[in-house]
Amino acid sequence: MRHRHLLAIVLATLTLLVAACGSSAGSDGTATTKAPAADGSATTEAPLEGEITVSAAASLTESFTDMGKAFEAEHPGTTVTFTFDSSGTLSQQILDGAPVDVFASADEKNMEKLTDADLVKGDPTVFARNQLVIVTKPGNPEGIGSLADLPDAGVISLCGEDVPCGKFAGEALANADVTIPEGSVTRGQNAKATLAAVSEGDAVAGIVYVTDALAAGDAVDAVEIPADDNVVATYPVAVLTDTRDAALASAFVDYVASDDGQAILEERGFLPPA
Amino acid sequence: MTLDAQVQVDLDGFALDVALTAERGRVLAVIGPNGAGKTTTLRCLQGIRPLDGGRIVLDDDVLDHPAAGTFVVPERRRIAMVHQDLLLFPHLTARDNVAFGLRARGRSRRDARQQADDLLARRGLAAQAGARATTLSGGQAQRVALLRALVTEPRLLLLDEPLAALDPSVRGETRRELRRTLDEFTGSAVVVTHDPIDALTLADDVVVIEHGTVAQAGSLGEVTSRPRSRHVADLLGTNLVRGTARGTELRSGPAVLHLAEPLEGEVFATIAPSAITVHVSEPEGSARNRWPMTVTDIEPAGERVRLRLDGDLPLVAEITAPSLAALGLQVGSPAWASVKATEINGYSR
Amino acid sequence: MSVRRRRPPALVLVAATAALLLFALPLIGLVQRADWAHLLDDLRTPGATEAMRLSLTTSLAATALAVVLGLPLAWVLARTDIPGRAALRALVLLPMVLPPVVGGVALLSAFSRRSPIGSWLFDTFGIQLTFSPAGVVLAEAFVAMPFFVITVEAALRSLDPRYEQVAAGLGATPPQVFRRVTLPLIAPAVVAGAILSWARALGEFGATITFAGNIAGRTRTLPLSIYLQLESDPSGAIALSLVLLLVSFAVLIGLRDRWLGGGRP
Numbered sequence: 001m002r003h004r005h006l007l008a009i010v011l012a013t014l015t016l017l018v019a020a021c022g023s024s025a026g027s028d029g030t031a032t033t034k035a036p037a038a039d040g041s042a043t044t045e046a047p048l049e050g051e052i053t054v055s056a057a058a059s060l061t062e063s064f065t066d067m068g069k070a071f072e073a074e075h076p077g078t079t080v081t082f083t084f085d086s087s088g089t090l091s092q093q094i095l096d097g098a099p100v101d102v103f104a105s106a107d108e109k110n111m112e113k114l115t116d117a118d119l120v121k122g123d124p125t126v127f128a129r130n131q132l133v134i135v136t137k138p139g140n141p142e143g144i145g146s147l148a149d150l151p152d153a154g155v156i157s158l159c160g161e162d163v164p165c166g167k168f169a170g171e172a173l174a175n176a177d178v179t180i181p182e183g184s185v186t187r188g189q190n191a192k193a194t195l196a197a198v199s200e201g202d203a204v205a206g207i208v209y210v211t212d213a214l215a216a217g218d219a220v221d222a223v224e225i226p227a228d229d230n231v232v233a234t235y236p237v238a239v240l241t242d243t244r245d246a247a248l249a250s251a252f253v254d255y256v257a258s259d260d261g262q263a264i265l266e267e268r269g270f271l272p273p274a
Numbered sequence: 275m276t277l278d279a280q281v282q283v284d285l286d287g288f289a290l291d292v293a294l295t296a297e298r299g300r301v302l303a304v305i306g307p308n309g310a311g312k313t314t315t316l317r318c319l320q321g322i323r324p325l326d327g328g329r330i331v332l333d334d335d336v337l338d339h340p341a342a343g344t345f346v347v348p349e350r351r352r353i354a355m356v357h358q359d360l361l362l363f364p365h366l367t368a369r370d371n372v373a374f375g376l377r378a379r380g381r382s383r384r385d386a387r388q389q390a391d392d393l394l395a396r397r398g399l400a401a402q403a404g405a406r407a408t409t410l411s412g413g414q415a416q417r418v419a420l421l422r423a424l425v426t427e428p429r430l431l432l433l434d435e436p437l438a439a440l441d442p443s444v445r446g447e448t449r450r451e452l453r454r455t456l457d458e459f460t461g462s463a464v465v466v467t468h469d470p471i472d473a474l475t476l477a478d479d480v481v482v483i484e485h486g487t488v489a490q491a492g493s494l495g496e497v498t499s500r501p502r503s504r505h506v507a508d509l510l511g512t513n514l515v516r517g518t519a520r521g522t523e524l525r526s527g528p529a530v531l532h533l534a535e536p537l538e539g540e541v542f543a544t545i546a547p548s549a550i551t552v553h554v555s556e557p558e559g560s561a562r563n564r565w566p567m568t569v570t571d572i573e574p575a576g577e578r579v580r581l582r583l584d585g586d587l588p589l590v591a592e593i594t595a596p597s598l599a600a601l602g603l604q605v606g607s608p609a610w611a612s613v614k615a616t617e618i619n620g621y622s623r
Numbered sequence: 624m625s626v627r628r629r630r631p632p633a634l635v636l637v638a639a640t641a642a643l644l645l646f647a648l649p650l651i652g653l654v655q656r657a658d659w660a661h662l663l664d665d666l667r668t669p670g671a672t673e674a675m676r677l678s679l680t681t682s683l684a685a686t687a688l689a690v691v692l693g694l695p696l697a698w699v700l701a702r703t704d705i706p707g708r709a710a711l712r713a714l715v716l717l718p719m720v721l722p723p724v725v726g727g728v729a730l731l732s733a734f735s736r737r738s739p740i741g742s743w744l745f746d747t748f749g750i751q752l753t754f755s756p757a758g759v760v761l762a763e764a765f766v767a768m769p770f771f772v773i774t775v776e777a778a779l780r781s782l783d784p785r786y787e788q789v790a791a792g793l794g795a796t797p798p799q800v801f802r803r804v805t806l807p808l809i810a811p812a813v814v815a816g817a818i819l820s821w822a823r824a825l826g827e828f829g830a831t832i833t834f835a836g837n838i839a840g841r842t843r844t845l846p847l848s849i850y851l852q853l854e855s856d857p858s859g860a861i862a863l864s865l866v867l868l869l870v871s872f873a874v875l876i877g878l879r880d881r882w883l884g885g886g887r888p
Contacts, residue, residue, distance in 0.1 A: 088855075155753075155838065157836075162855035183839065185839070186836030186838045187837040187838070187839075187843075188837065189832075189850065189851070200728070201735060201754075201834075201836065202736045202741075202751065203754070320788060320791075321791075347791075348788065349794050349796050353792055354792045354793060355788070355792045357789070361785055363808075364808070365807040374790065374793055374803070375793035375795075377803075378790070378795035378796070379794050423792075426793050426794055428792075
């Protein structure tokens with residue numbers, strides 16, 4: 001008899017596992033019950049509820065966290081969960097089948113990877129722009145004044161070459177005609193890790209987004225990069241085709257583009273979309 | 275007197291306090307029941323367990339004397355130990371086991387190995403010199419372990435149940451060899467054993483330890499003939515006869531003993547005191563082992579009494595108190611002793 | 624074999640198979656995803672060879688450090704009665720269960736240029752551990768040494784102390800006893816412990832990237848390279864992953880046959 005019980009438990013567990021595996025593939029059906037909020041914000045007749053997952057570039061960590069709270073306050077009963085990492089990592093995860101409803105990228109290229117794979121619902125919306133800045137230790141002990149000071153300063157923290165912030169940093173350095181030997185570059189997986197190498201670690205300086213430098217507060221000093229050399233990053237956001245809740249996902253995207261959303265982004269140092 | 279030790283140690287539950295003396299060239303057997311403190315005593319002599327009181331003096335060197343703050347570390351005592359399970363270094367060959375102590379004392383590897391080879395060859399182990407210690411037979415390993423200890427010329431040799439782990443078929447042979455080795459050894463030796471044959475054949479002196487104290491100490495003859503406790507009587511209170519055997523005839527001094535099994539050459543024989551029958555006149559019948567005696571001592575041992583009988587073959591006999599009364603024997607009385615051939619246990623020496 | 628083995632019950636067999644699949648499927652997936660035709664080319668890129676060379680040298684150095692420092696530590700833990708030994712052992716084992724990133728942060732707090740020790744090292748000797756191969760070695764040793772210490776400590780504990788006592792009785796001084804008796808007797812455990820900690824050092828990621836950074840040719844070891852390449856050059860990342868998989872597999876098989884008691888029936 002006891003064997004029977006055990007068998008039942010094992011079978012139940014296996015069934016659960018199989019069901020869990022299958023749900024990510026066949027989840028489209030659940031979304032059909034919701035009325036698609038075609039345009040504008042959600043109407044009062046169809047109160048929003050449920051849960052969505054948003055994958056956002058690491059540089060959006062603070063602003064999107066704020067935005068999630070504001071959105072949830074406006075729509076009680078909704079939960080927005082975030083995954084922050086480099087846009088490259090996140091797009092790869094989505095390509096590999098990660099269950100994500102909304103993707104906000106720090107560059108166009110990673111968003112294109114998803115549109116090319118037909119994973120994006122409709123067209124992505126550009127909602128913000130960002131610029132790069134040099135960060136140094138508090139008080140700028142090495143006296144760094146420009147990109148040209150970086151090659152001889154010591155270990156410089158940059159994002160990985162295939163991560164947007166790393167690509168942009170490369171472009172900015174090229175614009176200024178500056179080459180930092182690869183032997184004194186430590187590569188972070190995303191903007192936050194790159195900043196941490198300066199704020200927590202022993203890197204003397206790094207190149208990150210203005211917004212990251214702002215978010216770090218007193219932990220680093222920022223040194224501006226002249227507009228001629230600087231690179232403008234464009235942030236697109238989109239609902240993904242595999243979303244479990246298209247209405248809620250669209251509502252969140254709309255909120256990002258709304259005046260409230262833009263105010264939060266501006267407060268965190270982002271430039272408005274062109 | 276080369277070893278003079280008063281070993282005092284506080285153990286869980288009881289205090290160990292025993293005096294040991296072993297003269298140069300003599301073998302002291304330490305016997306006693308399990309848990310009496312024999313192993314601890316050996317550990318103190320080795321210097322693994324420091325004394326809490328008393329002192330250990332070897333050849334006028336004070337090795338351990340807590341009251342004076344003296345303690346000599348084990349490697350400087352020149353006290354070698356052979357354990358029951360021998361503990362040959364398993365990663366070394368027989369040769370390197372024997373050479374170990376020489377190497378430790380600064381001899382070159384070549385020199386040490388040469389001497390080890392010579393010693394092994396002398397013990398008939400030339401073929402085993404290069405063999406791993408783990409591949410040796412019990413008897414071979416025993417010889418190697420003894421050589422490893424003796425090659426360092428220890429001032430004191432400690433043997434813990436040296437023959438207990440051996441297969442009975444090789445024990446006799448190995449015991450004889452150990453006896454010869456100890457005869458040649460010029461230092462003092464202490465043998466811990468619970469086997470009466472080992473004690474009777476190897477030891478010159480005996481210390482009996484019970485509950486952490488010395489229950490009896492003296493020469494082998496004294497202790498065997500006058501055991502002062504049941505334990506000693508059971509263990510050692512037996513008659514030991516040395517002599518020469520030819521077939522079933524064993525000659526010991528003027529006496530002749532008849533054996534059940536034939537033996538040749540130098541032998542030991544033991545006769546349990548309770549196996550000896552005492553008579554007031556010459557016994558009749560078929561018992562060929564009978565000797566006229568004089569009672570020299572009567573000593574009660576529990577419900578029985580032990581009689582010391584003197585004659586061609588001095589013996590100790592054990593009889594019941596009523597038998598003694600019925601026989602009407604007193605110290606000085608003449609008497610006859612007889613024993614069956616099957617009650618005489620002979621061993622080749 | 625004359626004895627008939629008991630057949631396992633069907634249920635146990637099913638569960639065991641599920642467990643095995645849990646381990647095997649990801650590895651099969653990795654092997655199946657590999658671009659075998661270009662595997663050698665992927666491994667011959669400057670970035671890959673550099674990462675492999677760096678990983679090999681730092682992991683070997685970390686293992687050497689683990690042996691040289693871990694052996695005395697194991698001895699102290701196994702043989703002495705220093706107070707608080709249980710707490711000490713827990714401290715030594717902590718890196719085995721601590722997330723490596725936390726280890727990296729902890730190393731930063733102790734040895735970064737802004738920490739007292741790190742600044743003293745730099746001001747006095749000009750030594751900077753962060754962003755240096757030495758820092759990689761330190762991070763790897765931090766996570767790998769516990770494997771060596773527990774393996775050797777266990778061997779020392781199970782070693783019959785009377786071997787050493789006999790050696791002392793034959794006149795050997797403590798250093799002689801250690802060199803000629805203790806060490807040879809625990810040699811299998813020393814080798815097994817060294818190999819285990821080498822394998823752990825080779826796979827170290829979190830503490831390394833946090834403490835030593837991610838500099839090509841200086842601190843970018845195999846796992847770091849794999850992580851970074853996953854975005855730009857997945858086939859290269861998989862090629863390097865296969866190298867690590869192969870090494871780990873070889874280590875375990877080697878250990879099983881020779882030291883871990885399995886293998887030959």
